[in-house]
Amino acid sequence: MRNISLTINLPDTTVATESELKMMLAAKLYERNALSLGQAADVAGLSKRAFAELLGGYDVSLFSQNAKELHQDILNA
Numbered sequence: 001m002r003n004i005s006l007t008i009n010l011p012d013t014t015v016a017t018e019s020e021l022k023m024m025l026a027a028k029l030y031e032r033n034a035l036s037l038g039q040a041a042d043v044a045g046l047s048k049r050a051f052a053e054l055l056g057g058y059d060v061s062l063f064s065q066n067a068k069e070l071h072q073d074i075l076n077a
Helices: 018-031 037-044 048-058 067-076
Strands: none
Touching (some): 018 048
């Protein structure tokens, strides 16, 4: 995994911590299928289980398929 450092200037009124910002970034990259669950968990600094449990709080589904795709998978099983 490569290491990228960035500086983000946030208003003083922003209450998000560094760990929350990492989680937000990891959740969004996971949602966009840019990272696997394990990779996103690593970015967030969490176990896969902890990351998966927190995804809903960021309005990100653990499942990348929509309902129609899941239904088709069930029919093909």
